[in-house]
Amino acid sequence: MLTLYSYPQLFGVADNNGYGLKVYAFLKLAGVPFAHKHIFDSSGAPRGQLPYAVDDGKEIGGSDAIVTHSIEKYRLTIDAQLTLRQRDMSHLIDRMLDDLYWVMSYSRWKDEQFRPAFLAALLREHPNLTEEGLLKAQEYNAQRYYYQGIGRYSPPAAYARGIADLQVLANLVPSTGFVHGPKPTSIDAAIYGFIANIYFYEIETPLRTFVAAHRNLVRHCTEIHDAVAN
Structure with missing residues (x-):
């Protein structure tokens, strides 16, 4: 299962950073099962930035890279009909x-x-x-x-x-x-x-x-x- 690491929630929003919340919403809308772990310290993340994901032992850093990886690995059709x-x-x-x-x-x-x-x-x-x-x-x-x-x-x-x-x-x-x-x-x-x-x-x-x-x-x-x- 994919695990998403991102900043914690605030004001009822699942991630207080736009990039992490973007990935969270994408995975939810696309129906990808995932675990969500909140962290503050990004020093151990790829490129030292959040969000990042770990999927079957593979680290994926950056919101766009996580979205691309998920579409390819899980054969997601969320964008399939786009021109x-x-x-x-x-x-x-x-x-x-x-x-x-x-x-x-x-x-x-x-x-x-x-x-x-x-x-x-x-x-x-x-x-x-x-x-x-x-x-x-x-x-x-x-x-x-x-x-x-x-x-x-x-x-x-x-x-x-x-x-x-x-x-x-x-x-x-x-x-x-x-x-x-x-x-x-x-x-x-x-x-x-x-x-x-x-x-x-x-x-x-x-x-x-x-x-x-x-x-x-x-x-x-x-x-x-x-x-x-x-």
């Missing part, structure tokens, strides 16, 4: 979510307006964490943000970038059904991974304000959420 154009669109959306990730993460670890509420939620839901450990994580993320570039943005400029990404999703996600039709595909799992980590959080960032104001995004998120809930 080349739809596959290209899914690829472009997936890469845009990589951009949205940095803004979402910035709102949690960098922005002084929202960081205290996020850290307080982590400590409340995961009492094994310590303030010292979270401070180290904050310092580590500050370095990542600086070298990636988002750390050099002011909060309004950072959120403008994230909202531009969310606007594209609001334009693409239909009012009923899913991105490529009446049934969800892997890109719907990916979108859910990030939107759920914005919408279900009890922290009113500009990103959450935008999502909450768009019924199609909320509807898409909550339908996937209900479908993958245990």
